[in-house]
Amino acid sequence: EDQVTQSPEALRLQEGESSSLNCSYTVSGLRGLFWYRQDPGKGPEFLFTLYSAGEEKEKERLKATLTKKESFLHITAPKPEDSATYLCAVQAQGTGNQFYFGTGTSLTVIP
Amino acid sequence: DVKVTQSSRYLVKRTGEKVFLECVQDMDHENMFWYRQDPGLGLRLIYFSYDVKMKEKGDIPEGYSVSREKKERFSLILESASTNQTSMYLCASRRTVYGYTFGSGTRLTVV
Numbered sequence: 001e002d003q004v005t006q007s008p009e010a011l012r013l014q015e016g017e018s019s020s021l022n023c024s025y026t027v028s029g030l031r032g033l034f035w036y037r038q039d040p041g042k043g044p045e046f047l048f049t050l051y052s053a054g055e056e057k058e059k060e061r062l063k064a065t066l067t068k069k070e071s072f073l074h075i076t077a078p079k080p081e082d083s084a085t086y087l088c089a090v091q092a093q094g095t096g097n098q099f100y101f102g103t104g105t106s107l108t109v110i111p
Numbered sequence: 112d113v114k115v116t117q118s119s120r121y122l123v124k125r126t127g128e129k130v131f132l133e134c135v136q137d138m139d140h141e142n143m144f145w146y147r148q149d150p151g152l153g154l155r156l157i158y159f160s161y162d163v164k165m166k167e168k169g170d171i172p173e174g175y176s177v178s179r180e181k182k183e184r185f186s187l188i189l190e191s192a193s194t195n196q197t198s199m200y201l202c203a204s205r206r207t208v209y210g211y212t213f214g215s216g217t218r219l220t221v222v
Contacts, residue, residue, distance in 0.1 A: 041120075046210050087153075098156060098159070103152065
């Protein structure tokens, strides 16, 4: 069964304290892995798409990497405005348009 | 800027009412989706549509139906609202091979 697991569920960081969020997946064949940011009471906002192992994408303080079994979202020197829930989603081969979402990591950055 | 617009941010309905949630996208995307999001359960797919008048069941279609009469509009219908349908409802659209663009969500409370 296709699955997506995110860890940790919640993470508290001091401002400037770098860390990583994990998204592990078990799918029969990966078509794409997607990272989203979600602020409270709002819809998820697209961050990155990764398609193959070894691929990396960067945006400001965020960097996403992909291996054959997991993806990491690295946050370098976070700021309070980076506080949000980060969602990972996987599109598997043969599933058409369906994505499988993890339950997210809630990040709090303390000033 | 591309947009997915959900007609209501907050709704309160009574048990047994028929509820309509509307979603409009301005990106000419083929595919549209309805998810519900609950704490600890993540995003679960209710229904999706890959073309006008086409619909497919997702993981949790029971108690819901959908309508897509025009490409830009995808409606979710709760035939007879129940308290266990209290949730955040998210509409999304996508062009093939790209990630989702989400709406801001509708927080529905059924009393």
